[in-house]
Amino acid sequence: MGIPERMNDVSAQPLIDWAIAGLAEQGITADGAPEVRNRDWSIVVRQPTDRGVVWLKASARGFAAEAGLLVLLGAAAPEHVLQPLLADPDRGWFVTPDGGPVLSDSGAAGSGQWISLLTGYADLQRAVADEVDALRATGLPDMSPATLPAWWEKVLDRAAEEPDVPLGLADLDALRGLGGQVAAWAAELDEDITSGRLPLSVDHNDLHTDNVFVTGGELRIFDWGDAALAHPFTCLGLALRTATGIEDVPTGIDDGPLRAAYLQRWAGPDAEVPTWMQRSCLLAEGMSYLSLAASWLRLPGGFGPEFAGYFASFLTGFRDFAADPQLPTTG
Template sequence: MDVNRIVVETGGYRAVTPWEDETWREEALDWITAALARRRLVADGQVWARLRPWSVVLRVPVLRTDGVGAVWFKANPPRSAFEPAVMAALSRWVPERVLEPIAVDTARGWSLLPDGGSLFAEVLTNNPEDVNAWAEMLRQYALLQRELEPHVDQLATLGVPDFRPRRLAERFLALVESTSVLRGPERAALRALAPRFEGWCQELAQSPVSCSLDQSDLHPASVLTGGRRPLDDGRLTGGGAYRFFDWGDASVTHPFMSLLVLGRVLGERFDQDQSVRARVLDAYLDAWVQPGTSLAELRSWVDLACRVAVVCRADTWDRVFPTMLLTTADRDAHIARWLRELL
């Protein structure tokens, strides 16, 4: 694979990733080439590299018997190096809801995925019927979480952070103490909030919903459409399975915490139309309705789950490459931004 034919995009982030290490880069490209060869594929064309503080992603065009396709390589930092093992496990446990990796290197935190088609973000329109697509996508995501409930201990063993509610209070205090940019009064206020935060976590632990895998950054660009395309009139086609990816921010916790980011995306998309937002979220919550647990009761747990979920989001900013040029203050600013929401 010719390094000179690789286009690098940093997105404006000031970060030193492993890509800058020539030896690492050559090893990664050789690993991709060998993995493709085992599938009788050959890289062909210009490679695109996206460098971020939290990952190195390459899009590699390949020659296929049915034309030109692409594969995706990803390298994770140490604190999210669990992702390749998780992707391999999910492809066994819930194969219809994720992509099956072409290859994984769990020791180095590397993975190679086939191209999964269009992102949900790429097919969304401004048509009011988009709400049906949103509802179906969230329904399928909820089913994925339900199906993973028996595997939470295995996920934690694979290295996924264990932020089940009773443990989340410990992580909250650790972030408060270690985040350098918090001002004195802010840190004092967050310390004083610790007993209440622990109480919220204990309350959430009593909900009728079992813990599962939280993707933690669920949005339209982390979902594949499974072949859905807009019709000529702008409506989305029906049917098709959605597939979910990008598990580097994930944790084992209360599944409703997934609604923190997604709820804000829905608010922006539908201009704060609460009736539409409620309809879409109800499609998600329906997966947990069972005898003795009503939809109304489930709704009551969403706000609490999203309130404490800010700590999960804060933690994701501690999962970056150790060599990143972003200063500790820059990284901690993102952590503090989430923690301040509790104030």
């Protein structure tokens, strides 16, 4: 039986039975009733045990790569993720220990915390830089630069089909008119990959403080269901917009030091960050609007008014970036 397309009406009991049996083999005993939450895209279960709370997750088809990805990341960069206690990648199921409080629980993260998060994320990306085939094997969607023009067309087609997306025909025509610019910028980012200057890596695609555990003073990233194989710098788009509050209430944080600290991990500790890398970073941040919108194509069913508004904001965000990209020139 294949992985369901949507999970809102799927029973959690097979997941619970599998997890309890697997945990018992590790000497961990369920100790209390499970608490189940069904959404279209996943089932999440809070299960008390004699060793503390554990979390069970079963993902819908479009998000099922998370199980295999977590196994890979747990082996390559265990200091940056929660290693699963159990995983069945073929079914998109896994179990993790409780990660403790999330970064947002203590209020708005400061600049130092963001720098720790982003430099740690760069280290994780570099740790899997030689694992592109393994990343692909998990089922991660391919959002590498070469694929972005095709994703752009799919995103605009979905926007036209969704009745709740607050964009008119004139808006969509104007966005389609940006197709040539999308292709040119995608080709520029693809040159980073094909030239060997940078590797493809994993883009979390939803990196913000609600998705980061603070475990014993260390930051561990979770909720990898939206992840994709992409240009590594794409991850900074949503992260820096969240850090600075551009899309909500300004936080007073300057994104410059955050970006610089992240890029320094790629340039090397004693190297000057080259202009081409700075340009690629800003360009990838702008193109991240496409990746975010493309990720939402995995959602089963229609968006509804709330999600449709978010989806439209990715498209208008890219439109605004394209109108004034402020990219440094190279050579």
